[in-house]
Amino acid sequence: MILPSFIAVDWGTTRLRASLVGADGSVVATVGSDAGVQSVAAGGFPAALDAACRPWFDADPDLPVLMAGMVGSRNGWAEAPYAPCPAGAEEIAARLLALPGAGRRVSIVPGVDCRWADGAYDVMRGEETQALGTGVRDGLLALPGTHGKWIEMRDGRIARFATFVTGELFAAVSSSFVGRLAAEPHDDPAGAALAAGASKVPGGLTRALFQARARALAGDLPPAGVRPFLSRLMVEAEIAGALDLFGRPDAVHLVSGEPQRSIYRAALAERGLAVHDHDTPTVTLAGLKAIMRAAALGL
Amino acid sequence: MILPSFIAVDWGTTRLRASLVGADGSVVATVGSDAGVQSVAAGGFPAALDAACRPWFDADPDLPVLMAGMVGSRNGWAEAPYAPCPAGAEEIAARLLALPGAGRRVSIVPGVDCRWADGAYDVMRGEETQALGTGVRDGLLALPGTHGKWIEMRDGRIARFATFVTGELFAAVSSSFVGRLAAEPHDDPAGAALAAGASKVPGGLTRALFQARARALAGDLPPAGVRPFLSRLMVEAEIAGALDLFGRPDAVHLVSGEPQRSIYRAALAERGLAVHDHDTPTVTLAGLKAIMRAAALGL
Numbered sequence: 001m002i003l004p005s006f007i008a009v010d011w012g013t014t015r016l017r018a019s020l021v022g023a024d025g026s027v028v029a030t031v032g033s034d035a036g037v038q039s040v041a042a043g044g045f046p047a048a049l050d051a052a053c054r055p056w057f058d059a060d061p062d063l064p065v066l067m068a069g070m071v072g073s074r075n076g077w078a079e080a081p082y083a084p085c086p087a088g089a090e091e092i093a094a095r096l097l098a099l100p101g102a103g104r105r106v107s108i109v110p111g112v113d114c115r116w117a118d119g120a121y122d123v124m125r126g127e128e129t130q131a132l133g134t135g136v137r138d139g140l141l142a143l144p145g146t147h148g149k150w151i152e153m154r155d156g157r158i159a160r161f162a163t164f165v166t167g168e169l170f171a172a173v174s175s176s177f178v179g180r181l182a183a184e185p186h187d188d189p190a191g192a193a194l195a196a197g198a199s200k201v202p203g204g205l206t207r208a209l210f211q212a213r214a215r216a217l218a219g220d221l222p223p224a225g226v227r228p229f230l231s232r233l234m235v236e237a238e239i240a241g242a243l244d245l246f247g248r249p250d251a252v253h254l255v256s257g258e259p260q261r262s263i264y265r266a267a268l269a270e271r272g273l274a275v276h277d278h279d280t281p282t283v284t285l286a287g288l289k290a291i292m293r294a295a296a297l298g299l
Numbered sequence: 300m301i302l303p304s305f306i307a308v309d310w311g312t313t314r315l316r317a318s319l320v321g322a323d324g325s326v327v328a329t330v331g332s333d334a335g336v337q338s339v340a341a342g343g344f345p346a347a348l349d350a351a352c353r354p355w356f357d358a359d360p361d362l363p364v365l366m367a368g369m370v371g372s373r374n375g376w377a378e379a380p381y382a383p384c385p386a387g388a389e390e391i392a393a394r395l396l397a398l399p400g401a402g403r404r405v406s407i408v409p410g411v412d413c414r415w416a417d418g419a420y421d422v423m424r425g426e427e428t429q430a431l432g433t434g435v436r437d438g439l440l441a442l443p444g445t446h447g448k449w450i451e452m453r454d455g456r457i458a459r460f461a462t463f464v465t466g467e468l469f470a471a472v473s474s475s476f477v478g479r480l481a482a483e484p485h486d487d488p489a490g491a492a493l494a495a496g497a498s499k500v501p502g503g504l505t506r507a508l509f510q511a512r513a514r515a516l517a518g519d520l521p522p523a524g525v526r527p528f529l530s531r532l533m534v535e536a537e538i539a540g541a542l543d544l545f546g547r548p549d550a551v552h553l554v555s556g557e558p559q560r561s562i563y564r565a566a567l568a569e570r571g572l573a574v575h576d577h578d579t580p581t582v583t584l585a586g587l588k589a590i591m592r593a594a595a596l597g598l
Binding site: 115119121163175177197202203205209218234238241244245 | 414415417418419420421422446461462463464465467468470471472474475476496497499500501502503504505506508509510513514516517519533536537539540541543544
């Protein structure tokens, strides 16, 4: 398999991570920094990339660069229009956004969008690369996060996907619902166990959230369990929603790190679902290599 | 019907409202103030009551006072233990909390609590009085709010009820999800219409919330519609949850004021449910009279 040497960049909201990839696909070196998209001013992206990768550029000024993530958003280096579902490495490689003014061959991986038959619309940037990097040809992927994604793969392509605002909602309600308990430690696993049960009670999330208060008042839920309760409650709502949407699979491919991995594993296992773990940096790099390979073959 | 002259007090988190009720049940006068429970320091409740009702006390130092609402909470004048469901005027009157140090006959209406068979627990303070004041003997009541209550009445008693944190959740997510749109007007009814549809799409509330962003990005949802979208989405989640919990009634008794009344009426009507309107101050006063009558008969 022919693969040009290139720089693989995962450039998200809060972090930049760049790897020098050799012609045989091996990683020669990796650098990371806090120069995420939100901390780079408009026009500052070429300099931020140079700052991260200067030694590699000095050694080979013609190294191509392939970047995925929020760097392709409206607030990033340049806005890369979404590729529509279904999208595999070929479709995405065909829509790479080249940045001609960068002084070298720099391209941005487009995000992917999805319009459901019922009108729902969805978008992602970065997760498409991770999904391709899992190597899953047919199956259901879960990528927990601020905006968690569930992605259905068919024939090695992203067939459809949905976003759940689990992390953002947890942050928004934590201050409101945990409130005066903030000074406590928040590690009592009894909270998560109680939430798993509460999520099965009819009435939906807005009822279940009040249980964090009412059951604390009743003495069912210790103060140190309120945060784990809220966290698990939202994870349960996400999983229930995703299985409702995609149907129940035999297994879920979980792309995450700790502590999400443990929380999701527990919640998925309790529903009798097998879990295959994928490490986020590993699949991101694998996805960038797959897209680079497709782009090189297409040239 | 014998009813002693008394002072009926609705003392909530943000407001105090007192009415002088005559022996024939008529309201002689009403006063209101911002001396809500959250703005009265511990120990300051007798003085706050005196300040509101002094002319009436001067005219008749022996007037009994009956108070409902958060004044009976841990942060109120004194904590009145909850009456358990099922609870009607008689059960509640039998558990009034007398305040002997007040210099006159002052009593607090207890809140009501409810333990569901599946472990869920619920509490209310003030809404029990409103529920009794509706005069509904058998039916389903909806009381929208920060902590909205749905109450099932059987034989004139509160049989069971559930809380939905619709208002608190809307406040918590508004700043997060509306964010940069805060400077816009937020009155486009297209937002509410889109939310009504989005709430029917599988995936639950954490998916539907993301639609506020994605469909704004797609151009389906104008910026001025994002807040109405979020508001209606949470109301739809509450109604769906409540009907799931209590079963579908022929009609819903809606206890509220504007703008909630219009929002809930629209959402309930779209589901083919008849709505009977009740005005909150009216049913609160009627509830206090019903409890006073039961207490007087019991003496």
